[in-house]
Amino acid sequence: MAEKLIKQTCEGFASALASKSPVPGGxxxxxxxxxxxxxxxxxAGNLTLGRKKYAAVEPDIRVLLEKGEAVRERLLELVDEDAAAFEPLSRAYSIPKDDPTHDAVLEDATKRACAAxxxxxxxxAKAVELLEEMLKKGSVMLVSDVGCGAVCCKAALECAALNVYINTKALKNRVVAEALEHRTDGILEEYCPRAAAVAEEVTAQLRGK
Known part of the structure; x- marks a missing residue:
């Protein structure tokens, strides 16, 4: 890939996602x-800063913004890291099965594909934690955006998990596979409900319930 996927326009990325190319994918x-x-x-944090009503929590908001920027940047990097891991995996699958290196190369490439x-x-998960705190401390005028962020993060968690599972299913080393799956299950079990709870709280606030 000559151009980083994340440097494409929204339209370009969506077109690439819809194309025959295997990357970008899920x-x-x-x-x-x-x-x-x-x-x-x-x-939500940036639009809270500078408002007199929220002066007491401004230091906390600034910390949330710093942490949130790091999470956002890392997730954007992972778009391309995920795509880069596909190429060696694709090459590994193309190795003839009677080649003595086939199993080892495929196993290593599959394991690496789980990393992103x-x-x-x-x-x-970090983003969900930040959204929980932003809901409590950010401007009430931005709660819908916080709720939308939580919904996005919940979907991203579930999508990322599927991309772990499709690779762990192919691993021959079941000890490694089960360890990855156990960690994935644990994150989903903790953070999907937490993300949903943020969205539900926002809905309740907006609808006066």
Missing amino acids: GGAAALVGALGAALCSM PMEMLEQC
């Missing part, structure tokens, strides 16, 4: 959606 989409969720958290979606899970 992993890249997961990372991008997670980055958008983190960005919405930052939007696993980190997506970790970063999206």
Whole structure:
């Protein structure tokens, strides 16, 4: 890939996603959606700064913005890292099965392909934590954006998990596979409900319930 995927326009990325090209795929989409969720958290924070009503929490908001920027940037990097991991995996699958290197090369490439979606899970979990705090401390005028960020992060978590599972299914080393799956399951079980709770709280506030 001569051009980084993340440097494309929104239209260009969506077109590439819809094309016959195997990358970007679900992993890249997961990372991008997670980055958008983190960005919405930052939007709420940036629009809270400078308001007298929220002066007491301004130092906290600034910390949230710093952390959110790091999460957003890392998730954007993972769009291309996920795509880069596909090429060696594709080459590994093209090695004839009677080649003595086939199994080892394929196993290594498959294991490496788990790295990007696993980190997506970790970063999206961090984003959910930031959104929880932003909901409590950010401007009430921005709660819908915080809720949207939570929905994006929940979707990104679930998408990233699918990209872990499709690779762990192919791993012959079941100890490694099960460890990755256990970690993935744990993140989903903790953070998907937390993200959903943020969105539900926002809905309740907006509808006066």
